[in-house]
Amino acid sequence: GVLSSTGTFLEDQAIYLPLKTVQRFYGQEGIVNLIFVRVDDPQVAESVEEVLTREYPELMVVETDQVMENVGSILGILDAVLLGIGGISMLIAGLSITNSIMMSVNEKVREIGILKTLGYTRREILLLFLLEGLVYSLVGGPIGVISGMLAARLMSSALSVKGYVLPLEFGAKSVAIGLAISFAVSLVASIPPARRAANMRVVEALSHE
Known part of the structure; x- marks a missing residue:
């Protein structure tokens, strides 16, 4: 049955x-x-x-507590590996955002020049492209948090053993930290292209083809 x-x-x-x-x-x-x-x-x-x-000296006798200690050690190594993967993922995400906004700046050189002739200050141009970067975090942040939660639940289920369920908690604090990291990565990644746009000279921008 x-x-x-x-x-x-x-x-x-x-x-x-x-x-x-x-x-x-x-x-x-x-x-x-x-x-x-x-x-x-x-x-x-x-x-x-x-x-x-x-x-029975020929047998290997192991207490459940010892097994769980070994599991804890393995999870510690797993945490370190996942932390490394997370760091690499954030680096790749940051470079992707920088590249995307840099392409946007290159495509809008004349528009940037026109905005400056209309009175837009260097700071306003800077904020304009920083906001574009934050849009990426508003879209990618929640997707990343949800994907991480699903992956963690699957991992917890796979590693659970009889009588023991690996602790898994996702509170508001965890979600807030994930979104804050996404926000920070997007903001930092947006600075180089935003500064390039803000520092453009009007004459060079308007003559760009």
């Missing part, structure tokens, strides 16, 4: 068969490679481990 979902990846993706059936299928009758021992009182887990290790 089909069992109800437990909410953990390992169990929900598992197939349960009688032990003898599996042993016969793999041609390993009488062989068991993994045994789970459940104790009613967690305080005696260490004592049980010592007894099993003493009585």
